[in-house]
Amino acid sequence: MRNPRQISSWFRLAALMAVPAVTAVIFIFTACTQDPQEINLLLPVEYANVPDDMILTNFHTHKIEVRIKCRPNCIEKLLKENLFYPADIYTDLAFDPAGGTDAIEAGRYVLPVDKNRIPLCRSAAIVEITPSYLNIILEKKVTRVFKVTVPVIGETAKGYTALSPACEPATVALTGAQSLINRIQRLATKPVALNNANEDFKKEVPLDLEQPELLTAAQSIIVVSVQVQPLSGVRTIAQIPIELQNQSGRKVSIEPSTISIDLKGTQDNLNNTSLTNKIHAFMDLEGLKPGVYARHACIDIPVELAMTNASPRIFTVKIE
Numbered sequence: 001m002r003n004p005r006q007i008s009s010w011f012r013l014a015a016l017m018a019v020p021a022v023t024a025v026i027f028i029f030t031a032c033t034q035d036p037q038e039i040n041l042l043l044p045v046e047y048a049n050v051p052d053d054m055i056l057t058n059f060h061t062h063k064i065e066v067r068i069k070c071r072p073n074c075i076e077k078l079l080k081e082n083l084f085y086p087a088d089i090y091t092d093l094a095f096d097p098a099g100g101t102d103a104i105e106a107g108r109y110v111l112p113v114d115k116n117r118i119p120l121c122r123s124a125a126i127v128e129i130t131p132s133y134l135n136i137i138l139e140k141k142v143t144r145v146f147k148v149t150v151p152v153i154g155e156t157a158k159g160y161t162a163l164s165p166a167c168e169p170a171t172v173a174l175t176g177a178q179s180l181i182n183r184i185q186r187l188a189t190k191p192v193a194l195n196n197a198n199e200d201f202k203k204e205v206p207l208d209l210e211q212p213e214l215l216t217a218a219q220s221i222i223v224v225s226v227q228v229q230p231l232s233g234v235r236t237i238a239q240i241p242i243e244l245q246n247q248s249g250r251k252v253s254i255e256p257s258t259i260s261i262d263l264k265g266t267q268d269n270l271n272n273t274s275l276t277n278k279i280h281a282f283m284d285l286e287g288l289k290p291g292v293y294a295r296h297a298c299i300d301i302p303v304e305l306a307m308t309n310a311s312p313r314i315f316t317v318k319i320e
Helices: 004-032 072-080 178-183
Strands: 037-048 054-056 063-070 085-088 107-112 125-130 133-149 160-162 166-168 171-177 201-206 215-217 221-226 228-230 232-245 252-255 258-266 280-284 291-295 298-300 306-311 315-319
Touching: 037 072, 063 072, 133 178, 171 178, 232 252, 258 280
Parallel strands: 037 085, 232 280
Antiparallel strands: 037 063, 054 133, 063 125, 107 133, 133 171, 160 228, 166 221, 171 215, 201 221, 232 258, 252 315, 258 306, 280 298, 291 315
């Protein structure tokens, strides 16, 4: 008969031997849950080795869809990565290496998708690639100098006007696809808002490019200067009485007795009664003896205004 210590040791040994068996069962069960699965990956296409004298236009394949089959842990890893398909224009066009990239001419091309470039796990298998080729259009790169124009929007403050904006620089060289450059009739900036302006101002404004990704500007920010000036106008003030100075109690008559004048100035000043009320006409009779004289009248006008005409110019003065 075995003693109790032998029996206890036997049970401990049996328990230890049973642990690997349980572990193996768990491992086998887990492995069963790692069966390969299929998933679609959408990969952006990044193009390299565009010839220096060419532009890759927007008319190209931007993405490819890759259907793969792999284990879930591999799928989880791939979904966390920033995957893309690297297209090499020179290599994919299969030109003679001795010819260099300058052997590539403008035109439409079809590039095959190389599955070996798709960055996948070793266990991943590619089921399908859509599309299996890339469409691209290469255009000749040209440079042309344009005069810069500035559109304006909005209004100045009342009584003011804005002169044509000035640009610094006045011209800009644009480089881009030949067809796009040829379509540009004028090179303009983004609109400049007048915003009720009543004084000169400067502003940095970007160029307004239709497809900036296909164009390179020698300077993309333009310094725009706008001069804002008061609106000018004209006004006639009629029948201003002529004041006689140094009459010395003598009887004097003047024909005609009033004068009309034409004024030029800003609209604010022309309509400013505090200025127009300061206008007066006078004639100095000092030193004149009795008789009949042809005389000019003097007009006193504020410096903010300018006289452009007066009527009449000659007055008949009789001194008794």
